[in-house]
Amino acid sequence: MPNTYAVIMAGGSGTRFWPASREMRPKQLLSLGGGEETLLAATVRRLSPLVPPQNVFVVTAKRLAEKTGEALPGVPESQILREPMGRNTAPCIAWAARVIRDKDADALVAVLPSDHFITDEPGFRAVLEKALASAASGVVTTVGIVPTRPETGYGYLELGESMGGGVSRVARFVEKPDRARAERFLAGKKHLWNAGMFFFRVKDMLALVEQHLPDMAKGVEEIVRAGTPEVLEATFPTLQSISIDHGVMEKAEKLAVVAGDFGWDDVGSWLSSWELAEKDANGNALTDGAIAVDAKGNLVRDLGTNKKKVIALVGVSDLVVVETDDALLVIPRERAQDVRAIVDALKAKKRMELL
Amino acid sequence: MPNTYAVIMAGGSGTRFWPASREMRPKQLLSLGGGEETLLAATVRRLSPLVPPQNVFVVTAKRLAEKTGEALPGVPESQILREPMGRNTAPCIAWAARVIRDKDADALVAVLPSDHFITDEPGFRAVLEKALASAASGVVTTVGIVPTRPETGYGYLELGESMGGGVSRVARFVEKPDRARAERFLAGKKHLWNAGMFFFRVKDMLALVEQHLPDMAKGVEEIVRAGTPEVLEATFPTLQSISIDHGVMEKAEKLAVVAGDFGWDDVGSWLSSWELAEKDANGNALTDGAIAVDAKGNLVRDLGTNKKKVIALVGVSDLVVVETDDALLVIPRERAQDVRAIVDALKAKKRMELL
Numbered sequence: 082m083p084n085t086y087a088v089i090m091a092g093g094s095g096t097r098f099w100p101a102s103r104e105m106r107p108k109q110l111l112s113l114g115g116g117e118e119t120l121l122a123a124t125v126r127r128l129s130p131l132v133p134p135q136n137v138f139v140v141t142a143k144r145l146a147e148k149t150g151e152a153l154p155g156v157p158e159s160q161i162l163r164e165p166m167g168r169n170t171a172p173c174i175a176w177a178a179r180v181i182r183d184k185d186a187d188a189l190v191a192v193l194p195s196d197h198f199i200t201d202e203p204g205f206r207a208v209l210e211k212a213l214a215s216a217a218s219g220v221v222t223t224v225g226i227v228p229t230r231p232e233t234g235y236g237y238l239e240l241g242e243s244m245g246g247g248v249s250r251v252a253r254f255v256e257k258p259d260r261a262r263a264e265r266f267l268a269g270k271k272h273l274w275n276a277g278m279f280f281f282r283v284k285d286m287l288a289l290v291e292q293h294l295p296d297m298a299k300g301v302e303e304i305v306r307a308g309t310p311e312v313l314e315a316t317f318p319t320l321q322s323i324s325i326d327h328g329v330m331e332k333a334e335k336l337a338v339v340a341g342d343f344g345w346d347d348v349g350s351w352l353s354s355w356e357l358a359e360k361d362a363n364g365n366a367l368t369d370g371a372i373a374v375d376a377k378g379n380l381v382r383d384l385g386t387n388k389k390k391v392i393a394l395v396g397v398s399d400l401v402v403v404e405t406d407d408a409l410l411v412i413p414r415e416r417a418q419d420v421r422a423i424v425d426a427l428k429a430k431k432r433m434e435l436l
Numbered sequence: 437m438p439n440t441y442a443v444i445m446a447g448g449s450g451t452r453f454w455p456a457s458r459e460m461r462p463k464q465l466l467s468l469g470g471g472e473e474t475l476l477a478a479t480v481r482r483l484s485p486l487v488p489p490q491n492v493f494v495v496t497a498k499r500l501a502e503k504t505g506e507a508l509p510g511v512p513e514s515q516i517l518r519e520p521m522g523r524n525t526a527p528c529i530a531w532a533a534r535v536i537r538d539k540d541a542d543a544l545v546a547v548l549p550s551d552h553f554i555t556d557e558p559g560f561r562a563v564l565e566k567a568l569a570s571a572a573s574g575v576v577t578t579v580g581i582v583p584t585r586p587e588t589g590y591g592y593l594e595l596g597e598s599m600g601g602g603v604s605r606v607a608r609f610v611e612k613p614d615r616a617r618a619e620r621f622l623a624g625k626k627h628l629w630n631a632g633m634f635f636f637r638v639k640d641m642l643a644l645v646e647q648h649l650p651d652m653a654k655g656v657e658e659i660v661r662a663g664t665p666e667v668l669e670a671t672f673p674t675l676q677s678i679s680i681d682h683g684v685m686e687k688a689e690k691l692a693v694v695a696g697d698f699g700w701d702d703v704g705s706w707l708s709s710w711e712l713a714e715k716d717a718n719g720n721a722l723t724d725g726a727i728a729v730d731a732k733g734n735l736v737r738d739l740g741t742n743k744k745k746v747i748a749l750v751g752v753s754d755l756v757v758v759e760t761d762d763a764l765l766v767i768p769r770e771r772a773q774d775v776r777a778i779v780d781a782l783k784a785k786k787r788m789e790l791l
Contacts, residue, residue, distance in 0.1 A: 395774050422730075
């Protein structure tokens with residue numbers, strides 16, 4: 082078995098967790114699952130022992146590199162790759178793969194998002210092992226999540242023929258469906274959610290990039306050969322901004338998928354955060370020191386520096402109440418997506434320090 | 437016309453404005469009317485020019501004396517009387533009257549609560565002038581508020597025969613009525629709310645105290661003659677804890693009342709505070725820097741030290757959201773009275789620093 086590496090994609094920003102998430106503290110640096118661990122740290126931790134931290138590479142935005150490194154003490158600083166700007170997932174993965182090839186030409190690589198939540202970690206690792214074994218045979222492999230609802234917010238993977246051992250061909254990629262189609266997918270059991278997890282031998286991925294995105298392959302080659310910030314800064318912005326799905330995966334002739342059912346959640350909003358959190362008998366997910374009297378189904382988070390504030394709710398239901406040092410949000414749980422309206426209002430008021 | 441003095445009763449604590457009100461920052465030291473002025477400072481200010489600040493005496497609790505003085509820069513420090521403990525209104529008024537007699541035996545005195553709100557200040561002063569003129573004739577006089585609703589939370593004064601000039605006899609004091617009776621009072625127009633305002637010549641009040649509460653008269657005499665903190669500390673606790681209404685007014689043979697209709701409000705809860713506050717087109721009374729999106733009828737107050745917090749409400753209605761440095765309260769406006777439940781919970785948890 083070749084050595085196994087991970088590439089964690091941690092460049093995302095995101096406004097859906099305002100006021101907790103900010104440009105300088107995006108979702109992956111928050112602990113949205115209830116405990117104190119950030120989503121990013123959990124992503125690295127749960128890979129062990131399949132991928133130890135010293136084999137983890139993280140691609141993030143330059144401005145976030147320091148905080149990202151602090152969140153991952155086991156990951157060597159040299160393995161935190163700093164994108165001068167976001168260019169979607171294809172340049173990110175191509176670059177990281179090319180960096181890893183210099184270290185280990187036979188490397189087996191797992192690419193994973195940094196900001197998802199997984200309940201069943203042993204189950205996740207079992208699926209990971211299957212996907213890595215499939216990738217080791219020379220087939221780029223993905224993990225698809227078994228749908229639990231007719232979700233219209235995700236892309237889907239259609240299952241093709243079985244290849245044995247829980248691995249199937251990917252028949253095709255499907256864009257976000259409408260509700261009726263999502264319900265057919267759920268009933269038909271032939272479609273999985275595309276969770277953005279990819280597994281490959283580094284040489285297989287680089288060959289695919291060479292074949293389908295030759296300019297990108299050339300740019301990445303220049304960046305890694307030069308190894309200087311100047312060339313990175315000059316060349317990275319010239320790479321095509323395209324997802325790995327559109328740029329490579331959908332064009333690949335053979336692609337495998339392993340179905341995963343391990344309590345996955347992409348923690349899309351404060352509503353998801355409430356769903357994942359531990360709750361009291363009244364469905365309140367409270368921060369330490371909060372007091373709820375005749376209150377039900379609320380999410381309360383105190384993310385202030387000293388966390389000594391008493392947050393008292395009386396007679397309110399199904400609210401999200403999030404406190405930071407400089408902001409307070411009060412919004413009904415079911416309207417959590419509308420946090421964006423506040424971010425837009427702050428932008429309009431040029432309150433950049435709050436973004 | 438004799439010199440006119442005021443006695444402001446500012447000893448109250450109160451839990452109904454938690455987390456703004458605390459043992460060390462009771463209601464009268466808050467600005468609940470919308471602006472920055474405390475209720476106490478407004479009480480003194482609106483007496484001018486009838487009673488200038490240098491003629492104002494304030495009776496407060498010892499622990500609140502310093503803050504009370506700071507809130508009233510125009511009032512001489514020697515005129516802030518420090519009760520060693522709360523003993524209801526009769527000892528408070530008897531003591532202040534006896535102190536004022538030493539300064540001016542012919543003094544005319546207005547006794548006023550420190551924590552009420554008045555919209556029509558010229559109207560208030562006009563009533564004050566009538567009441568003082570009545571008191572100057574030797575009749576202890578009170579001001580009764582013309583009811584605007586069948587309130588069951590206040591005591592009432594029943595109007596007796598007219599004495600001319602807008603002054604009537606008080607036929608009797610009526611305890612808090614039940615709803616049906618309060619509705620009859622409202623319809624009958626013969627009853628006024630007892631707002632705890634009294635006007636008298638200092639000699640008339642001291643004669644009444646001597647007559648109806650002779651032990652109290654004696655105790656107060658000792659306190660003022662000695663003029664030492666030791667005698668005050670030793671004697672004040674021995675004074676009967678009784679209201680001026682029960683102890684003196686209800687027993688007085690002749691008592692006058694002037695009806696007042698000057699936008700009076702006792703600011704009994706956060707609901708009253710919202711009612712009194714300036715509101716935007718959606719009925720939101722917001723703090724500076726608050727953002728309300730699709731939100732109606734909310735009261736938002738940021739009483740933190742730096743007041744730079746952005747308080748963002750999305751899609752919520754009729755809430756009270758009050759922020760201080762160490763606490764946050766979220767409660768429906770109509771349940772504002774239930775703030776007490778939080779105070780009780782904090783007491784049970786021995787979180788004395790929050791009370």
